[in-house]
Amino acid sequence: MPALPAAEPPAPPPHGRLWRSPEPRPAYDVLVVGSGGHGLATAYYLAAEHGIADVAVLERGWLAGGNMARNTAIIRSNYLWDASAGIYEHALTLWEGLEDALGRDLHFSQRGVLNLAHSTHDVRESVRRVNANRLNGIDAEWLGPDEVAKLVPILDTGAHTRHPVLGATYQPRAGIADHDLVAWGFAAEADRLGVDLVQGCEVTGFLRSGGKVRGVRTTRGDIAAGAVALCAAGRTSVLTETLGMRLPLQSHPLQALVTPLLEPVLDTVVMSNAVHVYVSQAPKGELVLGAGIDGYNGYGQRGSPRTVEDQIAAAVELYPVFAHAEALRTWAGTVDVAPDASPVIGPTPFEGLYINCGWGTGGYKATPGVGHVLADTVANGRPHPLAEPFGLERFTTGALVDEHGAAAVAH
Amino acid sequence: MLLIPCPWCGPRDEREFRYGGQAHIAYPADPSALGDEAWADYLFMRDNPAGRHAERWFHGSGCRAWCDVERDTVDYTVTGSCTTGAHPAGGPDTGPCTSPYCVRRAVPSTGGTR
Numbered sequence: 001m002p003a004l005p006a007a008e009p010p011a012p013p014p015h016g017r018l019w020r021s022p023e024p025r026p027a028y029d030v031l032v033v034g035s036g037g038h039g040l041a042t043a044y045y046l047a048a049e050h051g052i053a054d055v056a057v058l059e060r061g062w063l064a065g066g067n068m069a070r071n072t073a074i075i076r077s078n079y080l081w082d083a084s085a086g087i088y089e090h091a092l093t094l095w096e097g098l099e100d101a102l103g104r105d106l107h108f109s110q111r112g113v114l115n116l117a118h119s120t121h122d123v124r125e126s127v128r129r130v131n132a133n134r135l136n137g138i139d140a141e142w143l144g145p146d147e148v149a150k151l152v153p154i155l156d157t158g159a160h161t162r163h164p165v166l167g168a169t170y171q172p173r174a175g176i177a178d179h180d181l182v183a184w185g186f187a188a189e190a191d192r193l194g195v196d197l198v199q200g201c202e203v204t205g206f207l208r209s210g211g212k213v214r215g216v217r218t219t220r221g222d223i224a225a226g227a228v229a230l231c232a233a234g235r236t237s238v239l240t241e242t243l244g245m246r247l248p249l250q251s252h253p254l255q256a257l258v259t260p261l262l263e264p265v266l267d268t269v270v271m272s273n274a275v276h277v278y279v280s281q282a283p284k285g286e287l288v289l290g291a292g293i294d295g296y297n298g299y300g301q302r303g304s305p306r307t308v309e310d311q312i313a314a315a316v317e318l319y320p321v322f323a324h325a326e327a328l329r330t331w332a333g334t335v336d337v338a339p340d341a342s343p344v345i346g347p348t349p350f351e352g353l354y355i356n357c358g359w360g361t362g363g364y365k366a367t368p369g370v371g372h373v374l375a376d377t378v379a380n381g382r383p384h385p386l387a388e389p390f391g392l393e394r395f396t397t398g399a400l401v402d403e404h405g406a407a408a409v410a411h
Numbered sequence: 412m413l414l415i416p417c418p419w420c421g422p423r424d425e426r427e428f429r430y431g432g433q434a435h436i437a438y439p440a441d442p443s444a445l446g447d448e449a450w451a452d453y454l455f456m457r458d459n460p461a462g463r464h465a466e467r468w469f470h471g472s473g474c475r476a477w478c479d480v481e482r483d484t485v486d487y488t489v490t491g492s493c494t495t496g497a498h499p500a501g502g503p504d505t506g507p508c509t510s511p512y513c514v515r516r517a518v519p520s521t522g523g524t525r
Contacts, residue, residue: 237459248455250432251484295430296413297484299461304412306426339455396451 010194018184019063019191024198027224028056030378031216032231033203033239035059036068037179037364038356039231040186041371042378043195049372050379053194058218060202060235064183067233070301070333071364072256072278072290074269076113076174078133078140079406083389084342085136090386091369092173098368102185106177107283113174114148116272116318118163125405126169133171141170154265154321161317163275176269176280182367203232205242206353213243213353227378229354234299234334236357243350247357248395249336252293253303254361257311257330261285265321275314287325289315293335293361303332335360340400341407345370345387346377354378355392362407413482416492418510419474431467433457434479435500461485465500468492481514490514 013020030046032039035057047053059065075095077088099106117126126142133140148168149157157165191197198220207215207222215224230236234251262285271278276292291311294303308330316323338344338358343366345356356374359366373384383391389401413425439445439453458464464484469477479497481490497508498515508515 235461238461241460246452246456247459248451248457250457250459251461296482297459297464297466298487299485300487302487304425306412336459395455396447398447 010191010196013191018188019197021199022196024056024058024196024201024218024220024223026222027215028196029054029226031055031223031225031228032057033216033228034066034231034233034235035063035187035197035199036066036231036233037064037183037186037367038233038359038370038374039229040064040183040190040197041367042229042231042356042374043197043371044186044190044193045372045375046379047190047193047195050375052379055190055194056196056198056223057190058201058203058216058223059197059199060219062199063187063197064180067254067333067335067363068179068183070254070256070331071179072280072288073176073179073282073364074113074174074271074278074280074290075108075177075365076171076269077138077365078113078115078129078169078171078174079403080129080132081401081403082136083401084403084406085133085138087343087369087373087386087390088366089136089138090373091366094368094372095177096173098177098182098185102189104181104185104188106181106185108175108177109283110173110175111268111280112151112170112172113269113271114143114151114168114170116148116168116270116274117166118272118274119166122274123166126167129406130169139171139173141172143168143170151268152266152270154319155270156318156320163272163314163317165318168270174269176282178283179364186371203239206350208243208350211349212351225352227352227354229356229374229378231356231374233357233359233363234336236336236355240355243353245348245350247344247355247392248339249344249358250297251299251334251336252296253298253300253332254293254335255291255303255307255311255330255332257289257291257308257327258282259287259289259325260328262287262325272314272318275318277311277314277318279315279319286328287322293337294332299334301332301334335363337361339395341403342401343370343390344392345374345390346383346392347381348392360407413487413489415468415480415489416512417470417473417476418478418492418494418512419476420470423470423473427470427472429469429471431469431477434465434467435496437499463490467495478510
């Protein structure tokens with residue numbers, strides 16, 4: 001993909017706005033479908049690192065209103081396999097410099113993440129993962145119950161509980177960042193570099209010539225492009241279906257909830273795969289609790305109350321003080337889950353079409369990493385080395401990247 | 412909360428069931444003849460429509476039998492349920508579907524949404 005400068009530098013956004021809202025032009029070098037974190041980051045890195053600013057990000061709803069507005073903002077890189085360590089640690093390294101790169105505060109807080117172990121099996125898997133992380137240069141520690149209790153005094157580490165805390169993995173560099181500020185940061189910088197952010201523009205199909213994708217059909221007319229990158233998360237299958245392309249994805253509801261503002265009680269992030277709850281306390285004071293996915297396929301951006309009931313029951317058992325809290329709001333996103341709990345990134349059988357999907361419950365933490373890697377992939381027309389293990393062909397070769405242990409429901 | 416009509420037990424709360432994914436995926440007739448792509452298709456590729464979906468549910472806290480349910484994945488309306496494999500996709504019916512909630516009968520929806 002040749003690097004072409006935008007014809008003219010765009011006029012700055014109107015006063016008080018972070019980005020322009022331009023009409024889509026009839027053609028671009030690159031179209032990014034979906035203005036979640038991944039789409040915005042991809043567009044930003046295309047412009048910032050590859051000089052490709054003739055880019056539009058097409059969004060069916062409003063900017064960062066899908067999963068980017070619905071996640072629990074957790075960032076970590078302590079995955080088991082080398083391929084995963086590569087891309088998630090790449091992302092974490094970029095997170096560590098992102099406030100400087102985007103020139104704004106993102107409330108990025110490396111407050112650490114603990115993953116609790118509740119059974120002998122959990123302990124063995126967790127210690128194995130700590131060792132694998134260390135071999136990959138990722139900060140990881142195994143903490144016994146006493147050390148966990150020191151870090152999280154509100155956690156019931158007694159032996160009498162249904163899910164006793166036998167220890168935890170701990171990644172000190174992990175943490176959280178404000179998802180809205182991250183989206184707006186990428187959007188504003190991409191806009192400043194000439195990227196068109198087009199909201200209310202739903203992609204309904206593709207322009208094709210033979211086996212090549214030449215652009216997209218949208219609710220606001222056809223738009224031609226040299227390359228199209230899909231960052232549509234749970235709706236990826238709906239798009240690729242129009243090409244007759246099957247993907248190993250299932251879209252599920254993923255729920256979370258938030259409490260009213262509370263006194264500070266938790267200054268780190270604690271996750272538990274076994275009981276399907278993960279929690280942090282946002283800077284203002286609300287507890288943010290994530291649940292497991294609902295078992296069925298669903299695009300409704302809502303799930304079943306039973307999932308939230310189970311999540312709250314587990315949370316109150318682990319943190320008795322939470323019994324004083326109330327659920328202020330629950331919500332759901334639509335996450336695209338792959339069979340091996342790892343993403344699918346790279347070229348497709350259609351020339352000019354790139355996919356980035358299958359992140360399931362854990363896409364947020366990868367935002368800068370995948371944006372960086374996908375931009376490089378599109379700009380150079382080949383998978384970035386960190387994306388190579390995550391190609392679609394792995395489902396045919398059998399070289400899966402099984403991260404169910406590190407990801408599970410609590411990505 | 413989904414209200415799923417079990418062909419044997421009647422409408423029951425979703426909590427009694429376990430989801431089993433897309434219905435009507437037949438085991439390969441001649442597995443040893445399958446190439447890698449066909450295996451990938453059988454093992455990993457599934458329909459993922461935004462809309463009507465034929466799917467399997469297991470009534471684990473009831474009769475412990477599987478059934479085939481038709482449900483809308485956008486508004487979560489359950490159209491009905493059939494005995495397992497009675498109406499395979501793209502093929503002839505394999506026998507009488509004894510479900511009172513059969514999706515091929517002209518009966519009003521008994522399933523509910525949340």
